[in-house]
Amino acid sequence: MEKNYSYIDLSLAYFQKKAKIYKDGGYKKAVSLKRNIDDYENHLFTFLIDINFCLLPVYLWVIEFLLILTGLIPPRMFDILFYIMFVLLFITSVILLPVITSRTHGVTFGGEIMGIRIVNRQNRIVNGFQLILRQAIGMGIPLMLFGYLFKTWGILGWWLINGIASLISPNQQTIMDIVLGLHLVYESETHIRFEPESQEKNEEEICPVDLHIRSNYSDDGYYDVEEIFKQAKELGLDTISITDHNCARQNAAAFRFADLYKIQYIPGVELDAQYGDIRVRVLGYYIDWEHEIFDALERASLKREKENSLLRVKKFEEFSGVSIDVDSLIQNSRFQTITATDITNMVFNNERVRSLSFVKKYIDSTNSTSEAMKQFKYHIFGKGGPCYIKGNYPRLEDVIKSIHISGGICVLASWHMDYIDDETIQQMIDKGIDGIECFSPCVQQETISSLLKIARENKLLITCGSDYHGPTKQDRKLGVTHCPEKGVQLVRILTKHAN
Structure with missing residues (x-):
């Protein structure tokens, strides 16, 4: 029996699939916004689309105000409609936009149209709480607060300050982006289709x-x-x-x-x-x-991995201050090597080490231990991480020659x-x-x-x-x-x- 999915279900599925593609490797193709005319224009259009979503209640109130002037709505309704507009403005700008940005993993309405995503310094997906803070404190709350205290000039002043920050920062970061360590990137183009279950x-x-x-x-x-x-x-x-x-x-x-x-x-x-x-x-x-070439390649590979293991352990000990029982880990390895996975398992299986701040932050910011371990392994041992080891592998030409020989x-x-x-x-x-x-x-x-x-x-x-x-x-x-x-x-x- 064919299932019927709502527009919301399909939208969430779309953004989840898009985020998974980005998380699984699309981030490596992401390009940060630079200080050039095209990128400034795209950033501006993204902002205008998002702010217009927030201001939808204001536009509705303007229409209602015009209807009051024409006599189609009684004047006594003015105050009630104004307060309703203010409540709706709070919902769209302080609640809906931040929550939607969080559920889409950093893609706003404008970002979807312009192909832009909000990411962290490593171009990776940002956790939902940071995205909510970014949108609520950076856009929604100032819109409400400055608009209430200083009217239109207060709102324009806040936007001007953020505009100046975007102009002078390396990757067009707003004030909240700088505070939270975020920036905007262009995503690589993805084609997402929903196929029937069969x-x-x-x-x-x-x-x-x-x-x-x-x-x-x-x-x-x-x-x-x-x-x-x-x-x-x-x-x-x-x-x-x-x-x-x-x-x-x-x-x-x-x-x-x-x-x-x-x-x-x-x-x-x-x-x-x-x-x-x-x-x-x-x-x-x-x-x-x-x-004999394969025996030589295997011996070289084992030697390389053992050397990388010792270097990986040394870097981790220097970074964390945690001593690793090398002999114990090697004894449990068929190939006498210590991988990033081995060290990650050791860290998360030790209650004392789990309580250290550099580990605990991953546990506190994720929904499961497995996700915390995955994030820990990527940030600590992945490319650009403090314990990253770049392997010295044979040249492609030499490998091709070996197989042909x-x-x-x-x-x-x-x-x-x-x-x-x-x-x-x-x-x-x-x-x-x-x-x-x-x-x-x-x-x-x-x-x-x-x-x-x-x-x-x-x-x-x-x-x-x-x-x-x-x-x-x-x-x-x-x-x-x-x-x-x-x-x-x-x-x-x-x-x-x-x-």
């Missing part, structure tokens, strides 16, 4: 080919090789590749189980690579997994492709990429379309994969690659070469 379910359909799977040979994989083949058989998959992270040793076992479970298997690996300032991942297929095919993984522009992708292709992982649950539909276009223009191989990790990443499901039936035929151009 079509949404199609996204969960199982694809018979899955060429991007991690086993427990990876640091964040869960299932062993045989368990993956069991699950693939139960789901009806006919072709798979286990592409572990910087490790090719799983392929020996995979070939044995491929014969046992009657599933076509393509030997694979997933390698970290660096192209300029961008970290990418390259999938290698049809590789000679016994080639082993007789393999280089495919650019979909990982982080939402945040890399087409021109950069083309530059990477020119380095020797043979194919692109176009179909994946890890990227938006717009990115899938863009990758397909690039692959066709360059006559590249097209692959699909779920990036299945097991329970460690519950949003990834084996066989769910978002590859349509027509797309499978394109993927089989690569798989038909398997022996």
Whole structure:
């Protein structure tokens, strides 16, 4: 039975989806407002649209006043209508605008039209309380208070002061933006559609080919090789590749189980690579997994991660003043490494550390422990954070060469492709990429379309994969690659070469 949704339900769903896209990576493409004519005009139009929403009761009162002058409304109604207008003005400017801005995660009426969002210093989504403060104290309350005390001149004076602040601040910040550490950014264009439920379910359909799977040979994989083949058989998959992270040793076992479970298997690996300032991942297929190059790459990866672990611990101890039991954490790690997740779990599982101010603020400002941990991990260990570690990964050209030396095919993984522009992708292709992982649950539909276009223009191989990790990443499901039936035929151009 088809559900009927109200306009409010659809609007909230739209802004929640838009905020999720922004939160999941759109913030990396956000552009702060600068001090130039175009940005000043867009900021002004955003403000005018928002203030006109607040002043709707005043406009209604003007109409009522004119009706009083014409005799259509009795003069004795003047005072009553005025006070009603004042109450409605309070509701629109002090309550409705702040609450709506909070529910839309920083997008006002004017912001939606002009493509502008209110964000924090790191271009990330702002919590609802800050947005309410920004709109109520920065716009609604001054409108009411100064209008009541000083009439029109008071309101214009407040707007003038904020206008001057916007003109002289680096990113056109108002007074409340400066106080709260906020600013305005242009969002990247997003196309949001609401599909019928039957079509949404199609996204969960199982694809018979899955060429991007991690086993427990990876640091964040869960299932062993045989368990993956069991699950693939139960789901009806006919072709798979286990592409572990910087490790090719799983392929020996995979070939044995491929014969046992009657599933076509393509030997694979997933390698970290660096192209300029961008970290990418390259999938290698049809590789000679016994080639010495993969043993060297795995040893280099383990060495790099151990060094990063110790540096991460050192930075965190210097930042927090909290001592970390390195031996205990390493003993519980299969790969003898300490990740940002390990430290975050340690922090939130220790009552004394949880009570420290630099941790408690995340607990107090979020609705759940899991969300607090997510925010803590991002702000402390993410790019730009006090404990961020920039890995020293092999050059893309060297990774491509390594895969080709082993007789393999280089495919650019979909990982982080939402945040890399087409021109950069083309530059990477020119380095020797043979194919692109176009179909994946890890990227938006717009990115899938863009990758397909690039692959066709360059006559590249097209692959699909779920990036299945097991329970460690519950949003990834084996066989769910978002590859349509027509797309499978394109993927089989690569798989038909398997022996």
